[in-house]
Amino acid sequence: MPSLITSSAKAGKETLASVVYDQLRQDILTVAVPAGSKLNIRELCERFSVGLSPVREALSRLSMEKLVSQVDHRGFTVAPLSEADLDDLTRARCAIDGMALRQSMEAGEAAWEEQLLLSYHRLSRTPRFGAEGSPTRSPIWEEAHRNFHRALVAGCGSRWLETVSGQLFEAAERYRHLARRGGATRVNDDEHRPIMEAALAHEVDHAVDLLSRHYERTADLVKLVLRDPGATKTVVPK
Amino acid sequence: MPSLITSSAKAGKETLASVVYDQLRQDILTVAVPAGSKLNIRELCERFSVGLSPVREALSRLSMEKLVSQVDHRGFTVAPLSEADLDDLTRARCAIDGMALRQSMEAGEAAWEEQLLLSYHRLSRTPRFGAEGSPTRSPIWEEAHRNFHRALVAGCGSRWLETVSGQLFEAAERYRHLARRGGATRVNDDEHRPIMEAALAHEVDHAVDLLSRHYERTADLVKLVLRDPGATKTVVPK
DNA sequence: GACTGTCAAATGATCGATTATTTTTCGATG
DNA sequence: CATCGAAAAATAATCGATCATTTGACAGTC
Numbered sequence: 427m428p429s430l431i432t433s434s435a436k437a438g439k440e441t442l443a444s445v446v447y448d449q450l451r452q453d454i455l456t457v458a459v460p461a462g463s464k465l466n467i468r469e470l471c472e473r474f475s476v477g478l479s480p481v482r483e484a485l486s487r488l489s490m491e492k493l494v495s496q497v498d499h500r501g502f503t504v505a506p507l508s509e510a511d512l513d514d515l516t517r518a519r520c521a522i523d524g525m526a527l528r529q530s531m532e533a534g535e536a537a538w539e540e541q542l543l544l545s546y547h548r549l550s551r552t553p554r555f556g557a558e559g560s561p562t563r564s565p566i567w568e569e570a571h572r573n574f575h576r577a578l579v580a581g582c583g584s585r586w587l588e589t590v591s592g593q594l595f596e597a598a599e600r601y602r603h604l605a606r607r608g609g610a611t612r613v614n615d616d617e618h619r620p621i622m623e624a625a626l627a628h629e630v631d632h633a634v635d636l637l638s639r640h641y642e643r644t645a646d647l648v649k650l651v652l653r654d655p656g657a658t659k660t661v662v663p664k
Numbered sequence: 665m666p667s668l669i670t671s672s673a674k675a676g677k678e679t680l681a682s683v684v685y686d687q688l689r690q691d692i693l694t695v696a697v698p699a700g701s702k703l704n705i706r707e708l709c710e711r712f713s714v715g716l717s718p719v720r721e722a723l724s725r726l727s728m729e730k731l732v733s734q735v736d737h738r739g740f741t742v743a744p745l746s747e748a749d750l751d752d753l754t755r756a757r758c759a760i761d762g763m764a765l766r767q768s769m770e771a772g773e774a775a776w777e778e779q780l781l782l783s784y785h786r787l788s789r790t791p792r793f794g795a796e797g798s799p800t801r802s803p804i805w806e807e808a809h810r811n812f813h814r815a816l817v818a819g820c821g822s823r824w825l826e827t828v829s830g831q832l833f834e835a836a837e838r839y840r841h842l843a844r845r846g847g848a849t850r851v852n853d854d855e856h857r858p859i860m861e862a863a864l865a866h867e868v869d870h871a872v873d874l875l876s877r878h879y880e881r882t883a884d885l886v887k888l889v890l891r892d893p894g895a896t897k898t899v900v901p902k
Numbered sequence: 903g904a905c906t907g908t909c910a911a912a913t914g915a916t917c918g919a920t921t922a923t924t925t926t927t928c929g930a931t932g
Numbered sequence: 933c934a935t936c937g938a939a940a941a942a943t944a945a946t947c948g949a950t951c952a953t954t955t956g957a958c959a960g961t962c
Contacts, residue, residue: 441736441915443724467944477917479717482945483724486681490728498679499923501944511823518824521763529759585749586756586835590828597824679945705914715947720915737953739914905962914953921946931936 442476447484449474454493454504455596456563457603461507465494492597509652512601516645519594520638523579526591527637530581531630538581539626545570545577546622563606568599574618578625578637598641601648608651617643680714685722687712692731692742693834694801695841699745703732730835747890750839754883757832758876761817764829765875768819769868776819777864783808783815784860801844806837812856816863816875836879839886846889855881 440448450470453459470481489496496502530538549570555563572595579591617640624633688708691697708719727734733743768776787808793801810833817829855878862871 443915444736477915478945479720479916482717482721483915486721486724487728490725498677498682499944501924514822515824518822518828521767521822521825522760522828525759525763584752584756584759586752586832587759590756590760590831593828594824681945715945716915717946721945737914739954903962906960908957908959910955910957912953912955914951916951917949919947919949921944923944924942926941927939929936929938932934 441480443480443483443487446470446474446476446480447487450484451488451491451493454488455599455603457600457607459504461504461600461604463504465502465504467501491593493600507600507604507652509649512645512648512652515594515597515601516641519591519598519641522587522594523575523591523641524634524638526579526582526584526587527625528630528634529583529587530579531625531628531633533581533583534628535581538577541580542574542577542622542625545574546618549574549618550616563603574622578621598644602644605644605648605651608654610647610651679718681718681721681725684708684712684714684718685725688722689726689729689731692726693837693841695838695845697742699742699838699842701742703740703742705739729831731838745838745842745890747887750883750886750890753832753835753839754879757829757836757879760825760832761813761829761879762872762876764817764820764822764825765863766868766872767821767825768817769863769866769871771819771821772866773819776815779818780812780815780860780863783812784856787812787856788854801841812860816859836882840882843882843886843889846892848885848889 459465465485467478467481467485470485471478474481485494485496485502488494489502493505494502495505549567552567552570553564554567572592575595576588576592579588582588617636621633621636621640624636627633697703703723705716705719705723708723709716712719723732723734723740726732727740731743732740734740787805790805790808791802792805813833814826814830817826820826855874859871859874859878862874865871
């Protein structure tokens, strides 16, 4: 009988290492475990009620993803976040996603446009915050959000570009969560719609510009929190 | 003393898992172990004379790097190579590295130019093939080659872009080795020099164009081998 | 002869004990 | 009082045994 967690219905198929990996990844992405903090292997074993091997394997995978950093014989720590890194990341995303979006529009596949429209529609229909009152995020919205951004660049014709774009998206996710935890509230005008509309209207430069602004504005929001140390009340989940 | 390389000097510091990782990675990059082949864990334990844990950890890291693919409960296999993937990869590299080179030139830092000049100089002074007669590759040249390409994009002002460029470089390395193993011989005119010269001369479009051609020409070479199955006499190292 | 279900062998995954390394403690010394 | 060094504690890394899953062989059925 597969364990306590059973995060999803299809438990039993996954490997323990995969379960730990998924969960830990989530905790890091949502900044439930603070950036820079040390990851004690035994504590993790206890938390997930598994042995050393799965934890170690999960950490190894995460370290290749740059979410945790590993130093030989000195264990694992959650990769740090910094304003400099955020700026860097934002610039890279503007450059790469901008290019991918441009290529997508120039390719102009009908299927791409349809998928983009669809993913926007779904995003707009998904509530931004959890159905219940409190929680800091709605996983369903996150999913829809990721899908929308994926759809934007999905017409570029290169799996590698899409993969890279996805990596950068995930890296940015940590900062977004940080902003939310810090209480930064976004002006709730929907920035995604105009991007989608410009893309479908083939206004290449305009769409790319809107996308860049979108990234930059988000980054600005995060910076407010990064600069205000009091807001980062990170909590380790029990 | 900042010791850039010291590939083996600092032995004893490394962890077994890291040693296995490095070695296995090398074997995969050089196509010493064929693409698509299964990686039997116990065989690897024997080959490296270590226990299960280090091997497993090494494989986990490699799987996050897309060099091996892992399926839960079904073990690890070397990631496949294909012409389609090569085309995709080449396109992504032209796009990303081209952009990074453009940004580097436009930033126009003196330090970047000097580093580029220097890395080209070193590359040109490094023998392409092993000092002894036979071996299929010279690790020193590879190192210099990687440094040159890294230097090209190093002025773009984004660590993330550099990292991504590096990832793509490594992915392409497998194909380059495949070409060499297949006996594809490159016309030995130095394609790197004109790229460097154009970059230093601030001929932006020209330099970017030369870089793209460089990638595409290399890809064409690889394709010859990919299409000729007889040439892929891959050998498992003892 | 092809299909299907069962069992055995092979292989992957996990655990807990053991070993190696780093970090901390604490006392002696200048 | 700061510094150094040795011993002790903490923690990471590794191993080999054990458990779980998949794969392959084989017999029985239609």
